Amino acid sequence: MGFLHLPGLGKAHFHEYGTGQKPLLAFHGYGMTGKQFHVLEKSILPKYHIYGFDHFFHGGSKLDGWTDKQIRAGMPKNMVHSYMQEWFKIYGEQRFSVMGYSIGANLALILLEEYAHLVDDVILMAPDGLSVYKGFHFLLHNPLGKFMFRIVTRSKWLAPFVLKCAKKAGLIDDSLYQIAYNEIDTEQKRLDTYYTLNLIRLLKPNAEKVASRINQYKINCTLIFGKDDQLFPKSAAMPFIGMLDNAEVHELELGHWLVIKALDEYLVR
Structure with missing residues (x-):
C-alpha cells in the first residue's frame, strides 16, 4: 500500500494486491475501501496487479485543508487526472487498465477519457456515470x-x-x-x-466521449450489472452500450451488491 500526494487535493491512499503483472487502477463503491476487490481472487487477481484507491472520507485517504464550502462546491473534474500524473511519477508512464464499481466507475471513466491511448482494459460493475441517476x-x-x-x-x-x-x-x-x-x-x-x-458531484464522465475512445483504441470493455439493481441497472446504460462496437456485457441474478464471491465464480466460468 502507499499514497499519492495529489496537488491541491490531498493524500490518496491505495492498496496493492493481485498476482498478475498488468497494472490496474481500481475504484470502489460507497462505504468500502480500495480492498473491496480482494474477493475476486480467482478471476481478476491472477491477471492484474491492483492499485485499489480509497475514496476521500473512506479508508486512509485525506483531503488537505478543504473547507466545508469547498467540499460542498465539489471537486473539479480535471483534478482526477492528477491520479495518473502522480502514479506515473512513481511507476513510470506505461499502459494500464481501470476498474470501477458503483460511484467508483466515475473516476475510472474520467481517467479513460484522458488516457485512453494507454488503457488496455476497462471493467465496470453496476457503474455510475453512464446515465443520470x-x-x-x-x-x-x-x-x-x-x-x-x-x-x-x-x-x-x-x-x-x-x-x-x-x-x-x-x-x-x-x-x-x-x-x-x-x-x-x-x-x-x-x-x-x-x-x-458532494465532493464527487462534478465528477461525471462524458459517455459519448468515453465510448468514442473505447472504439478508437479498441479497448477491451467489460460491463457487469445486477438484474435486480434499482440504482444503476443495465437498462439505464443501454444508450452507452449501444455506442460501443464490441463490449462484453453481463447481467447476473443479483442486486446492486455485486462485488461478492458469486461474481468471482461467475467470471471464472
Missing part, C-alpha cells in the same frame, strides 16, 4: 434537494425515517436500504456520506 441529481444539484440533503444528514432520526419512506414507496429495495442504513447510523457516518457525495 435522478435521485442523486436532485440531492446534489437541485436547490431544494441540496437543502434537504444537508438537513437530513445532520439529523439523528430524520435520515432513517427518510430511508424507511423510500423503501416503503419502492424507490429502493431491501438490499439498498440495508447498505444505506449501515452508512447513516452514526453522526460521523452521516457527515461522511454528505461530504463524499
